[in-house]
Amino acid sequence: MAMQLGAVAPAHAQEAPPPGQPSAAAQAVSEEITVTGSRIVRNGYDMPTPVTVISTKDLQASAPANIADYVNQLPAVSGSGTPATNIRGLTSGAAGLNTVNLRNLGSNRTLVLIDGHRTVASTLAGAVDTNLVPQGLIKSVEIVTGGASAVYGSDAVAGVINYILDRDYTGIKGDLSYGQTTYGDDNTYRATLTAGFKFAGGRGHILLNGTIVQRNGIYGVPRDWARNGYYMTQNPAYAPGNGQPQYMPSAHAGLNSVTAGGIVVNGPARGTYFGQGGVINHYNYGENYTANSEWTIGGDWQVNQHINGTSLQPAERMRGAYGRLSYDITDGINVYAEASYNRSLGLSWGGYQTDRGNIAIKGDNAFIPAALLAQYPGIATAGLTLGSYNLDYPTRSSANLRQVQRYVVGAEGSFDLLSTDWHWDTYYQHGVSKNHVSLISPNRVTLGYARDAVWNADHTQIVCRVTRDGSADPLAKGCVPWNSFGVGVNSPAAVDYAMGNPWTNQRLQQDVEALNFSTNIANPWLKPIGLAFGVEHRREATSGYTPDFAKTGWYSGNFSDTFGHYNVTEGYVETDVSLPFNIDFNGAVRLTSYSQSGRVVTWKTGFTWNPISDLRLRVVRSRDIRAPSLSEMFVTGGGNTNALANPWAGGASARFRGVPQGNLNLKPEKADTWDFGLVYRPSFLPGLGLSIDYYDIKVNGEIASLSAQNIVDRCYEGNEDLCKQIALSMPSNLAAPAYSYGNNWNRTTGPVPGFADFWVYTIPYNYVSERARGIDFEVSYLTPLDRIAESLPGTLSLRGLATRAIEDTTNNGTQAPTDIVGQNSGSLTKWKYRVTANYTLDEWTMQLTGRGFSAGVYDNTYVQCTSGCPASTALHRTISDNHLPGAFYVDAYLARRLKLGGVEGEVYFQATNLFNRDPAPFAFGPSDTSSPEPSANRGLYDYLGRAFRIGLRFSLGG
Template sequence: MMDISLISASYQKSSARASTRSWHRSTSALALALVALAITLQPGVALAQTADADQKVQGEDIIVTGSRIARDGSQAPTPVTVVGRDLIQAAAPENLADFVNQLPQLAGSSTPRNTNLGVTSGQSGFNSLNLRDLGVARTLVLIDGRRSVGSSDQRGLVDINTIPQKLVQRVDIVTGGASAVYGSDAVAGVVNFITDTKFTGVKSEVQGGITRYGDDATYQASLTAGIDFSDRRGHLLFDAEYARNEGVSAVNRDWGKTGYQIINNPAYTATNGQPQRLVATSVGFTNIVPGGIITNTKLKGTTFGPGGVPTQFNYGSVVSDPWMIGGDWQASNSVVTTNALDPATKRYNIMLRGDYEFSSSLHVDASFSYSDSLTVNLCCHEYFLGNLTMKADNAFLPTAVAQQAAALGISTFSFGKFLTDLPRFGARLDRQVYRGVLGLNGKFDALGIGWTWSAYGQHGEAIIDERATNVTNTARFLQAIDAVRNPSTGAIVCRSTLTDPTNGCVPFNVFGTGVNSPQAAAYLLGEASRRQKLTQDVVEAQISAHPFSTWAGPVGIATGVEHRVEKLSGTSDDISKTGGWFAGNFLPTNGSYNVTEEFAELDVPLAKDLPLASLLNFNGAVRFTNYSTSGAVTTWKAGLVYSPIKDIRIRVTRSRDIRAPNLQELYQAAACLNNAPVFNPFTGINDTARECSTGTTNLKPEIANTTAYGIVLQPRMIPGLTASVDYYDINITDGLITYARDVIVNNCFAGLQSYCDAVIRNATTGAILQVNRVPFNAASQVERGIDIDASYTRPLSDIVASWPGAVTLRYVGAHYIKNVLNPGVGLTSDLAGNNTSAGVPSWRHYITLAYNSPAFTGTITGRGISAGVYDNSFIQCTSGCPTSTAANTTINNNQIPGAFYLDLAATYRFRTKGSKIEVFGAISNLFNRDPVPVSRGPGFLPLVATNPSLYDMLGTTFRFGIRASL
């Protein structure tokens, strides 16, 4: 992980200056109830990033992310990776999250490209961060050290799109638990966005981009203005942004049209030595095509083309229902790949901020921000995988087929179809976020000690309008496809109309393509909707000081209190409440909780400037938390920093962190499925029960114990070089997980009362009436890995005195050694090295080579991942295979290649009278490398034949723009 000194701008006028800017970050821990100063302290506020600002803080104590005590950053026990504004601007990303997600410490984040199919879940179109691939809910996102209202979905995740992108000065990534310092959700760490609250002048930026295929066009514009007043005691700031992405409405790339899929091997037996699963290309469905296919009876394989013309389907050489290899595989594949590759998005961000220093004892800041983010996503055509039951007397059935059915005595048959006569269904999500913050801080003297205090109050609201567009009303659809001829008029009508002539049903023809009128489509289509409101109120106060000194330096203390209230309320359309749409069926969630926390931190220098002890420092923190839903819990953190000599620093931390259940896990409204089959172990017979997925308040926080060891090298004999290596071990217990209904029932039968609470049985007969699929604190997870961060900066004047600028080479790497998930019931799996959407690669790399001078900056970036597998438990073989088991499935190809992408960026600066202008450009995926094919089979639709979380799907992208400042 990176030493915080690396946030300095890549251009340094001297290596000695770079060394003195050695800022480190600290996350601290240890039970310190030591001070009963129940006042409060200040969150990790910004530390300057630019070279000029660096000069102002040299020799002063600063506050670094992960700690609430001002100190020399070199004493921080916990590593921080820092992304400075210069690097962000050089890359000119479409949005800030795209850039941050390239860093190896993040994996599995939610992005518009990997959530674009989340129509029913309401998760399409937002950017939320995932540290360590431990889950987006276990990463805490802060803005200037303060919490922000959630804005993504019912989980309350912060959408990075809502943060003022162009005002961000740097991003601090604390990889390691930080719950004792910042509270719940920091199991994997903290991502803190530091904004430039002291900007003065006027600056603007206009940027545009497009792929080499002429799609996914992007447009951005921003304006920032800041002014000092009252002899610089006050400051006003305004920032506004507009960004738009046209998206890519289909998988219109050759790599997405190969029919790459995993299927079950139809020839497999337990003794014939063949693999149970096959990875293959040219794979398509056997039970669905655009015009429809009969999937049973002696009419099996009859398909219907344009205008309803019947033909015989070619099943190919290998058939493993619902899949096949070869034959007419493209008939289904061509429709599957019509889903959007990248959704269209549009967002507006506005922020107003003012601050005023009344005296050294009182400084006031107030800010208001508003964000409106709109995502429009096209998913796919509605589909029925052979599960429609059609009657042979259907009036739309071609005469030849109807006669054949009559001759064979066939009255009904199973049918599969893509509804290509209807527009693709999709999602439209509008997220509006309001956030107001009032902050106070100052200094005072008491008891002969200089104290620093701060307090802030925040109110945030997110209004989320979710719509599933162009979805069919299930009841109307089933009526419309059951078409007959009116015996009186001979006209084709819905069968239901014969007994209810005024029901308005418009018959719909499923036999063929291009066979339906706009009126037939209009009768079926509608829009599922849900409107939700997330509210967050936070009040925090804190105080810190250095009340006394040891012989090695001043001792720092900090303490404070925080109170937070989270609420979620919503409504949805009436049809969704009954599950009456093909997709969507949104249910509103209503609930709230509050939490009160007391925290304290201690920083003690133990040795300084001794032989073999240039520095020895202890840092500890403790937080006492009381949730209205789950009661009290304590988190803590302890760390040591030891430098035998100034060139070497060793750091060790141990922490206990938590993640409390979110509003969705607590209060999700019951989404129920009737007639769910379930085996009743109490009676030994099968029951038909109601299955409901819902939240529950019978949950407690997840617990994570984290241990980290690291070493930082800054050799004086090689000025400009800083390197760090950190090992971490995270052990999560009481992890939240939702089980299938059979698992819940079996655990109840085993005598576990918490599971019996989710099973409703008939008091007399013992029959299972309902199973509630609720989350349980039953999973555990262990992740171990190594982080590497190394940087070397060399001013070119060291080589030739007249050469301007400097060259910086930086490597950031993450090695995921182990990521073992134990669901509590069933098989344990190691997700490290699993390159599917369920896991994380063994290695992630990020390399930059940058030249920076006053007039020009050029950057070459390499980003890559190691090769991996589909599943670490799979056994790869093509012959002589052992018997396949649930624990060790055999497969003919378990390999997924890695990838490496090169990006280029350049900025040229020139000055005019009173202004500075920058012209910049960037090229991503320079060599247009296609994504590696990754199958989701055999139980999933092959909607995107790769892993969008790891591989670049868009190809080469060009971005150009101009910045101007006064």
Template sequence: MYALTSAHTVSAQTAEPKPSEKAPIETGEITVTATRVVRDGYKAPTPTSVIGAVEIANKAPANIADLVNQIPSMFGSATPLNAVAGVSGGQSGINTLNLRNLGPNRTLVLLDGQRIAASTLTGWVDVNNLPQALVKRVDVVTGGASAGWGSDAVAGVVNFVLDKDFTGLKGEVSGGLTTYGDNGDYKVSLTWGSGFAGGRGHILLSAEDAHSNGITGVPRSWARTAKLLGTNPAYAAGNGQPQFLTTFTGFATATPGGIITSGPAKGTYFGAGGIPLRYNYGTVSGNFMQGGQNDAYDFASQAGDLAPRLDRKNIFFRTSFDLSDHVQIFGQASYGQAHSDENALAFAGFNFFTINPVTNAFLPASVAAAAGTTPFTLGSYNQDYGSVIALTRRSTRRFVAGLNGDFNALGSNWSWDAYGQTTTNDIYVESYQFNLANLKAAVDAVRNPTTGAIQCASVATNPNCVPYNVFGIGVNSPAALAYVAGRPWGRTKLTQDVFAANLHGTPFSDWAGPISMAAGIEHRREAVSGSNDPLSNTNGWRSGNQHATSGSYQVTEGYLELVVPLLKDQFLGKSMDLNGAVRQTDYSLSGAVTTWKAGLTYSPIDDITFRITRSRDIRAPNLSDLFAVGATATSGGLFDTVTGTNAGPRVLTVTSGTTNLKPEVANSLNLGVVVRPRFLPGFEASVDYYRIDINNSIFTTSTQQIIDQCAQGSSQACAAIIRDGSGAITQVNVVPINLAKQLNRGIDFEASYRRHLSVAPFIDGTLTIRGLATHFLQNLINNGITTPTDNVGTNSDGVGGVVMQSLPRWKYQASINWDQGPLSLGFTLRGVSDGVLNTSYISCASACPTATPAHPTIDDNHIPGAIYFDSNFKYTVSKRLEVFAVVQNLLNTDPVATAYGPSVGSNPLAISPNLYDVLGRTFRFGVRFKM
């Protein structure tokens, strides 16, 4: 199918053409899965965008998820580039799809109409596991679709349609790298299909091997321009100064070899070989400063990898056999694995160590004398130790077996299908971490009173202890590093078992035509089990503590969908169709929920169609919401608003699921118009307004929010905070709740034009133009705890110590393609609009209003948008061979480095890969063959 055919004017899902029938040409109406009802000529009331085989071939993505995520309505998806710095979630290297920025777990992903099992505990589906060489089309159904397709389709449905009838042998060999010579990758795929038993059977086999080298560290010049959002030292309530400045660009309480942050020796830092040096402070704000040595230890040098190393392998097998002219049996089996490795983040700790200057044997005598007898704090990036290394190993096994067929009844032909499906996802995560008990013992280093040798103070009870030197770079032995190091690990097994049956037909007719229907049932079971290293059970690692999760639930669903024609070729108009669906879903843990959809399409003339859809959709609590047990550690990245001091030095956030959750409920409205003027053949356009109102949204309060709520007098929040004897916060407990509300509104635009041009012998081909844009109007989130926030126009992923998802006001894409004989040339423009750091901030340089917690003031809240240009080239050498080349980010446009703060963890490089290209100009070349 030609991708440039506007999906907003396509027909609903129809039966596959019989061998004697001519398949529809790609320039006309095509078949999409906007609805389960099978009915030729139905104009779907729910907007649907299509990526077809030609666009997939022309743009030649390394992963098909990269192409799908360029659709403007798709935003906030997890990708290998924005899932870095994660240690324990098992999400490194994953590729998900996120419609409307409502979360990947609110976008239902299907393969030939069948639900794909989640690849993570949080319900995210990894597109890496799909047989990408067999995908002939991707249908993106925006808007609520739970009644027709099932729960979790709050934002919409993405259905990957396979070429199940492929015959022959085809393959691809391709590779790419950036203009900087890094992130080299390759992809090799081979697909074979053949009929057997005189054409009654068909067999398919497809395999793919892909690899990406990743990018170690952040070797880009733009990374050195990162800024931090710091408190203005000159600010006082009512003095007209902005509360925050975006110019604090260095660390005041951590260096690679350690810096003393308290006491008489404050400002002494340690360089190579442990040499003590005097730190040149600038203007200090908390952990950060402006001026001085702020450029000596830039953010990029302390960040993790720009891109992870990733290997993935997939194999897919399918066979089908016609038992009779009306019954077919089929079976599918697939296996996929993905391995990713990355330096996730530096071992940063602001004020992390407490040192006794009297007893510590590694402390230089001159510094010990200056420090006196009072213990001091020391912050460090622990360069000797290196980065936190995160490894993720993921494998997927999926088996499907079923029957489909047709029969005649009630004067019409009916089609049906029934299948069983089982999927197992195994996830293994491992990281390289500090063992806290060993670290504490090793840092407490003293001299042996007899020999003078340096040893651990606890040597009498801990003879294996090896002392660890926190003062300097290159000062520790391999034995010392090995003693304080360790590898926490965790295994998670996700299983999904599904049985489903569907029936489609046209049992009746009214005055305007046949009434079509679809009905079906589905039962599925979701389960999780796991194991972990023993030390994680006591949260004994600095971070990456793995906790085994176990639990299961079951879902039984039944649905009915109808399409009723109300008007056909009358004086009131050309056509009018009513589409309605209802689904009853029964959850074993949270009870029954009813979802529904009502849609109407009306064409007063052939040139224009109006459409409206109202729906009630749901998302059920996933396995993480219900059963998760986890812990993450933050070092110096939180502020204790109760005491007015930095929280830490180490705060543990313990998250647990709860079975008290109920399904989220969303009420959606879609209003649109489709135009296909007869006076301009080949042109079609659509405009669609959407509104998604989610109630009882499942929400997990952030650690900082709980602390802030305690400061405002919430006894429930204070009860979740655990403090040590000195009053310092050591742990915060969080549990998901059905509390939040979210209102998401916007407008989708799409237009395409396709025409054959014959201007001269050397200009005789087909021109195709397509443009898509989404104008995000509102994404108002009210969690019932903090001030409601609308993040539309936010071009940053996190400020104020709270992670936010960026969401620009505009995301757009326009492409032009020229096809002439064996040659195909294309050019694409894509981009996002300007935005702000935080929509709740008030931007002012002077005469500022008094800052409030809900509306802080800032000197510069503006963040520029970005425009990128891509090109693609394809040449068909012969019927069996073609070569292609793709260049992304032709102008090598740098991303915008945004400010992050005023509190920050260990990975402070504040760039949003959702908005900006962080790799730079990327080249991709390859060949395809077909026999």
């Protein structure tokens, strides 16, 4: 384990350290700070790789419900997955996940470690849920930015998040807290209890920890800011060449092709919609409406709103237990065993099943209102088409139960060889993640049977056509007719027939064996030479089970079973060498052999230089990799149902089924990284530290899949190979190669209107390159205030973190490279920052935190204009307003230490988003708004409002 390699003092918590150096507080008290980022442990300011350390006190002052809430606020972290941002991924197994994403390069390119060890992934894509870290035991969190694959292994393209546990703790301590928003919702309970005891005269140690977190979430969107009908609409006044912008962020807007109880979208009855109890109404399309637009601005826009079928904040239930037993069998050998179990349940609503003007109703449907037939008798012959978000059946929802077990047995020790002290450690780790995903969703087949409702032979009862005429399909048995005309018009039996609970089980297993050695070799002229080397073998495997009924036919579900495994064997060497002229060299090389994707070499070389005592310069050059995930190699089906623009129908919305397929020919991604930085600690101002680091990461052969929309568009433009990834009906064998499906239709004429049974197969390839550049800033200052004036009591510490993203350009070789920096529709803003001011006086601690990000745009490729606009193209859409504002939030923390007998305690109060700032209005659309999100970018803006947390910490004998 990295923290125990090398002959230096043990690590201590940091108050406010700049990246890769001890804090001002540490300097003030001459406390030696040790951080990792290397297999050879030395003081952080000696290392060329920037390392940001978050201490226990930092975490306590933030009082997060879980560790991810804090880490995701750090400027170097962008685009992380949270339960709120994963809410639309009903079938992906990501519901309830908290993942960390450094540099916005993807959570699968950030390596997550616990005490320097890998942990089993929580999803097929390789994401690790940070909820499984024993949170009451975290001593510090180390963020190693820049490449670290040569030191720690694959997936460290953007860096490493290393959670350091307090493995030597003795005593009993706990933390109890309760929180809610200023609106009285999202009630959250958190409790941790930790106990550590020595036995056998101090040779043995037992450590136990338990964690309970319950977050009730917010079902629906009970916020005023979400009720303005804010969408990205197709400008009704736009026509090619008329100088008007094509896109227009609009308030009081809605899709006129859907209502709660159905709206007629074709023929002479167009605009007739059906309300409570089937009441007939006529829709007001508003003044800005045009006949070819699905969007209404003004008019009856409120009729189309259905955001309350979505969770603003998913609910979470987490339980965790951790135990560790260690024993010194000799003075130089310690053996240990660890076991942990985590159970996490994520519950969320994913939106009503929306049919955007694609419900075909036959003319003899028995539920067509008589009054409508009397007014429009032609319906009896021609039928009609409805759009609906089907309020009579429940919103789609998911329950994602994740159970993770992790077991580690190991030994560590030291020995003397050739007058040199050596440290060694070895361990075996076994991890299992079991993921059970259960959905509530309508079934396409049964709902289709139920909607086709007719009178029975003697015209006395409404039945399903399949019941009257007979059907051999087992799903037709017990069909209950469905009334598509109104709200509150269907019985519970009809709902039960149309709805179902598709589910799947997925199992992930990771086995790791490792052996490491390290030493510091005496150097009579300069500092000791650090040396570390080791070997590791790892096996990753997955298996699953889905019942046959859950594999096809669902609006949400359609799960598939994924089976596969691969092995990794690797060895590494790392060294630290002092050179003349105050220069230090750190280098590492690792040879890795994958059973599926071959051999690859990663390496790192870095230098630090002290031209003067106050200034340290550093540079790192590295080659890093990410291996293909189990999902990218082995997935053979599943997918989602969604909407895209049909180019054969002038861009009209159409439903499709997206089906992912694995690729066994994938190779590891390769990244080349430069880091340049400086650390300045002026001797004339003790307590001040400053660091600036520039990073440049180039990833080649990045694994990605074209989106369904891109596949369809490029097929339409003539790419025959991509046409082979499109089919118009479900193939008989989902595991067969996707390219065999595309020969049953003509590219020129396109698919049948409406994309009935339209399937798009997405396949990953090593075809994308990406470049990310930016600058990290960190400054800290700690001083007793009596340094400033003798009469001033207490201690003040300041810390500022900021990242300026300069570039994040992706090139897929098929269109112009796109740079997403500053697109506040995503997560990578130009500036992201966090500033804290902490004041300690006797038993009191007070902290103010300011956090925020800069203003940006929806899309860097958009052309903003209001008149005289250039031609709007697929690569450069014109838009009336491309601006999205930045945000600044203030958090406050107050704590009072107490002592009662032998028990030390602390009561604390925290308020986040102190001024209750609403998120900026964000316009989703215009293509897929079939399941509307709240009009906020929840991956960037604070969307809950002001929130409070009160708590009590206590310790006994620690």
